Amino acid sequence: MRPFSYERAHDLASAIRAASHQADAPLHAPIQFLAGGTTLLDLMKIDVMRPDRVIDINPLEKTFSEITVTPMGLRLGALARMSAVAHHPAVEREYPVVSQALKLGASAQLRNMASLGGNVLQRTRCSYFRDTSWHECNKRDPGSGCAALQGLNRKHAILGTSEHCIATYPGDFAQALIALDAAVEIAGAKGNREVPFRTLHKLPGDTPHIETSLATGEIIVSFHIPAGAYARRSLYLKVRDRESYEFASASAAVALDLADGVVREARIALGGVATIPWRAVEAEDVLKGTMLDEVRARVAAEAAFAGARTFGGNDFKPELGRRTLVRALLEAAALEIR
Amino acid sequence: MSVQIKANGDMIGRAVPRIDGRLKVTGAACYPSDVVLDDTAHAFLVMSTIARGRISALDLTEAQAVDGVIDILTYENTKGKVHKVRFFALGGYTSTSIVPLDTRKIWHDGQIIAMVVAETFEAAREAAYMIRVDYMERRAVSGLDGRKPQPRAAAGFLSSEPGVGDPETAYQEADVKIDAYYSTPAQHHNAIELYATTCAWSGDQLTVYESSQYVYGLKNGVAKQLGIRPERVRAVSPFVGGAFGSKAAITPRTALVAIAAKRLGRPVKLVATRQQGFTVSSYRAETQHHIKLGADRSGRLTSLSHEGWEISSRADDYKVAGTDTTSLLYACPNVATHVNIVHADRSTPGFMRSPAEVPYMFALESAMDELAVKLRMDPVELRRLNDTQIDPINQKPFSSRSLIACYDRAAAAFGWAKRNPEPGSMQDRDWLIGWGCATACYPTNIGPAEVRVTLAPNGKARVRTAGHDLGTGAYTAIALTAAEFLGIPLEDVNVELGDSSLPPAPVAGGSNATASICNAVAHACEDIRERLARAASHEGALRGVDPAVIRLREGMLVGADKSEPLKSALLRIGFGPVEGHAKYTPEVASVPIKLLGHTLLSKGIPVLTVGTSAGNHVQYAFGAEFVEVRVHKRTREIRVPRLVGAFAAGRIVSPITARSQLLGALIWGVASALHEETEIDERVARYVNKDLADYMIPVSADIRDVEVILVPEEDNKVNALGIKGVGELGNVGTNAAIANAVYHATGRRIRNLPIRMEDLL
Incomplete structure (x- = not known):
């Protein structure tokens, strides 16, 4: 960790003002916002992030942590803690995929600290990114190369990769958001804007160090999940090497609107396998208007992973991902909805 | 010593909670990493980021400019300061033969190449990040699957390559056969207590606070590394937050902390990070196995071959050679074993809980299951x-x-x-x-152990030996043994461990501690009993009773239906506490151990009688x-x-x-x-x-x-x-x-x- 100055934000506007006008992409900027701290402090201790100034936005928690459930949908303040949302009775009942994705993330201690806004911005677990003694990492040091391409890449992505980066997006909650067509409200120097959540994360392409469409000084203030007939028949399936405190080897967020076994609408997102929160539109299209059974689920899963590319250590992931999606679809179809 | 020792079973075998449990859960137990002395400076290690080559340049300019930095140890100012001390597996003390900060040479990834000392941990860490290192890197070989390093016949540490009969012919003639390869990965101990060391000098007297499985090894080995007499070193480790073999031999960090403390004239504390711990101490190296089993139709084994391959560093021939165990596990008339060491650009492996049995028994017990299926x-x-x-x-x-x-x-x-x-x-x-x-x-x-037990007229006992409780329950087992043989309540026994100023005890490794130390405790208690009994047989309530039948029971001396309170029996032979002393040598020890065991023990050299010796x-x-x-x-x-x-x-x-x-x-x-x-x-x-x-x-x-x-x-x-x-x-x-x-x-x-x-x- 390097020396840095710490200040507490008293209002949103001044926090944004302080952090605007930085040249670097937000995740490398010398001024960083601190919410739960579960990613930022970690990365500062291991010298991956080296901000000069840390602005603690937790004093704003009261204003930005509301959980509101209306017939129109679900609004979640960005400073709400993971645990608060995960165990909110209406969220558990009306949006099971949201609650489950949050409950299956991290550990109880981390969930009590981590904010929703920070959660969707959490950074990859790629070992080569997290250890500065590896010189090659385009995400950490643009243009330096990617050690994972030829290195140990069991945990790495198979969807949305580029020749510059194959780091996996590690989160769970974002899969629920993207499956349910959530919007994200962002505050910045020029006021607030609301954009589809799917536009927040950016594919690595040849700029893997630019991970989101956030401009410098911008802060996520809330998420809005529209109501949908599929939301109650939803689940998050996380397949991993141990029972808890472990990132997904493959995961699936699935929401289904079924009528007599026929799919009126399906929403599918995949985790643990892609560089960004991954919406599997091709799989959704395969299912629409069909009877959901084992064979159809398998066809959808094939479609979801048609574009997968593997790198040695993760050669098993397309098959694991397909099986995960098939299992999630069949389990969602079998749910009893009251 | 041929004293007859027989436990009544009053206390030994009693289900009591860990006697140090309260200290641990309340945080009152002071682990070596908790030690903070006045005026302590803090150290942070810098590790190599290549596995093979040489340092061509070290630039300390930026690091030295960090506020609070006091000193930076590198090969340039530390070369020749640490004496080479023999590798522990060859009867020495160190976890590796690589001498720290002695040359520009890099033997393995994560080798210590500098140590920053600063007023605070944070300043030391910040400066460590600012040291610039240039390397001349050479191509490194990682291990068994890497670039096919030549297997080499192993030098003889522990293993005798046991075999019997004609396994090849028996295999050819067997009704049912298994022929399979198995492998186990590299593993690290990852004890929760990190590798922490504080060194403090008082004149020419050095105290080392370090989480250790062997304070006598630490004391004697560090003394040798620093070229001073062992009496000048004291190693302190009353509690250990997990060890599993990783804290038995001396790692390269300790001498560096001692040297820094000497240079600065103030205590220096180092806590290696979790990441650094992967190469500061040892690990369980990856292994491969080839097993051939032959059996007759009824399932009786007729042939067993077990060949193993193990990784070691280029500096040391370390191997665990579990064929000593797998060769004698089952009744089989024809057995062949062989173990190979493959040298690679790695740090030296070492003991990790059941070093030999975990990998080798995985292979044999998997093969046995395959045989059962067949x-x-x-x-x-x-x-x-x-x-x-x-x-x-x-x-x-x-x-x-x-x-x-x-x-x-x-x-x-x-x-x-x-x-x-x-x-x-x-x-x-x-x-x-x-x-x-x-x-x-x-x-x-089991190994030789020395114990001193004192029993005071108020019925309280003190047991002193330089054993270790790694979280294993040693304090409790030792206290139960003393309570048993002194005939006093458990809570009246105070046990002191983990300090090299106590009488020497063996390394807490190889699961020997309870056997070695509890037998020694029994002998020391017997020493007390015998002296009290002899005196009591001459006067008082037990006058005329054969001392051999007099026992210590429930705070009394008892024998031939007569009894006397402990207090009067103790005061008969002195004014204060009476001390029992035992230098226990295992009954099963070989003649050389019987002759030299205690001399070696006091020098911190492990002398264990093992399962097959x-x-x-x-x-x-x-x-x-x-x-x-x-x-x-x-x-x-x-x-x-x-x-x-x-x-x-x-x-x-x-x-x-x-x-x-x-x-x-x-x-x-x-x-x-x-x-x-x-x-x-x-x-x-x-x-x-x-x-x-x-x-x-x-x-x-x-x-x-x-x-x-x-x-x-x-x-x-x-x-x-x-x-x-x-x-x-x-x-x-x-x-x-x-x-x-x-x-x-x-x-x-x-x-x-x-x-x-x-x-x-």
Whole structure:
């Protein structure tokens, strides 16, 4: 960790003002916002992030942590803690995929600290990114190369990769958001804007160090999940090497609107396998208007992973991902909805 | 000493909670890493980021400019300051033959190349990040799979390459054959207490506060490294936050901290980070195995060959050579073994809980299960058929061996009889169920130990010896033993351990501590009893009673239906406490150990009698482990909802802490089968998963029912108290039991650990 100055934000506007006008992409900027701290402090201790100034936005928690459930949908303040949302009775009942994705993330201690806004911005677990003694990492040091391409890449992505980066997006909650067509409200120097959540994360392409469409000084203030007939028949399936405190080897967020076994609408997102929160539109299209059974689920899963590319250590992931999606679809179809 | 020692069993074997438990849960126990002395400066290590080559330049300019930096040790100012001391496996002290900060040469990834000392930990760390290092890098070889390094015949540490008969012919003629390769990965101890050291000089007197399994080794070894007399060094380690073999030999950090403290004239404290810990101390190196089994149609073994390959560093010939154990496990008339060391650009491996048995028994016990499948025989019955009370190599009897009793007890508790042997035949909704079992065993090791016991007229006793409690329950076992032989309540016994100013005790390794130290305690108590009894037989209530029949019981001297309070008996032979002193040498020790054991012990050199060197018999503890695994039908996650282990290890001194050890060992066994693996980037021979998020161990949610059964066993041959030791018994075989259960669940035989879901897709 390097020396840095710490200040507490008293209002949103001044926090944004302080952090605007930085040249670097937000995740490398010398001024960083601190919410739960579960990613930022970690990365500062291991010298991956080296901000000069840390602005603690937790004093704003009261204003930005509301959980509101209306017939129109679900609004979640960005400073709400993971645990608060995960165990909110209406969220558990009306949006099971949201609650489950949050409950299956991290550990109880981390969930009590981590904010929703920070959660969707959490950074990859790629070992080569997290250890500065590896010189090659385009995400950490643009243009330096990617050690994972030829290195140990069991945990790495198979969807949305580029020749510059194959780091996996590690989160769970974002899969629920993207499956349910959530919007994200962002505050910045020029006021607030609301954009589809799917536009927040950016594919690595040849700029893997630019991970989101956030401009410098911008802060996520809330998420809005529209109501949908599929939301109650939803689940998050996380397949991993141990029972808890472990990132997904493959995961699936699935929401289904079924009528007599026929799919009126399906929403599918995949985790643990892609560089960004991954919406599997091709799989959704395969299912629409069909009877959901084992064979159809398998066809959808094939479609979801048609574009997968593997790198040695993760050669098993397309098959694991397909099986995960098939299992999630069949389990969602079998749910009893009251 | 040929004193007859017989425990009444009043205290030994009593189920009492850990006596230091309250200190630990309240934070009152002061671990070496908790030590903060006045005016301490803080150190931070800088490690090499290449595995092979030389440092061409070190630029300290920016680091030295960091506010608070006091000193930076590098080869430039430290060369020649640390004397080369022999590798511990060759009868020396150090975990590696590589002398720290002695040259520009890089032997392995994560080698210490500098140590920054600053006013605060934070300043030292910041400066460490600012040191610029240029290397001349050479191509490194990581290990067994890397670039096919030449296997080389191993030099003889511990192993005798046991063999008997003509295994090749017997194999050719066998009715049923197994021929298979197995492998285990590199693993790191990852004790929760990090590698921490504080050194403080007072004049020419050095005190080292360091979490240690061997304070006498630390004291003597550091003295040799610094070129000073051992009397000038004191090593302090009253509590140890996990060790598992990683804190037995001296690591390169200690001498550097001592040198820094001397240079600065103030105490220096170092806490290596979790990541640095992966190369500061040792690890369990990866192994490969080739096993050939031959059997007749009834299942009787006719041929066993076990060849092993192990990684060591280029600096040292380290090997664990578990064929000493696998060759004598079952009745087989034809046995061949061989162990190879493969040298690579790695740090030197070392002891890690059941060093030899964990990898080697994985191979043998997997092969035994494969044989049972081929024979269409129950795996328990295969072990029963091939059980033996005679070591097949040397034809010596086992001092005691309750393997089959363990199988029967554990099988009954597990419900093994309900098992359908057909793979994939047992299911619970979407989960395939597999049941598997394997043998656990561990040699009964024991060494010389010296103990002083004082008994005061108020009935309070003090036991002093430089043993160690690694969380194992040593304090409790030792206190129970003293309470037993002094006839006083447990709470009146105070035990002092973990300080080299106490009488010497052996390394807390090889599961020898309870046997070695408790026997010594019994002798020291006997010394007290004898003196009190002799005096009492001349005057007072016990006058005329034969001293040999006088015992210490419930705060009294008793004999021939007469008794006398302890206080008057003690005051008869002095004014204050009476001290008993024992230099215990194991009854089974060889003549050289009987002659030289205590001299070597006081010099911090381990002298253990091991399972196969105990004179007229071989001595081992045994167990049987049964596991249930569940594998998801589609996604193939592997979970272990149930473990049952039955163990027979002679006299159990402290049943609660012994059970805890076995419980933890079974859980570790799950980790060794399914989770733990140090991942190595073979291109550059570097580790990549150096923290507890990425180096996987089970979390609480992974562990459900674990049952430990202690099977009674009496053994009067191993030592007077009949103690075998349990520390390393429980995690032997668990990995094989799980692999065997995975086979039963899925029909897939996985021979390379850890077993992951992709192996079953």
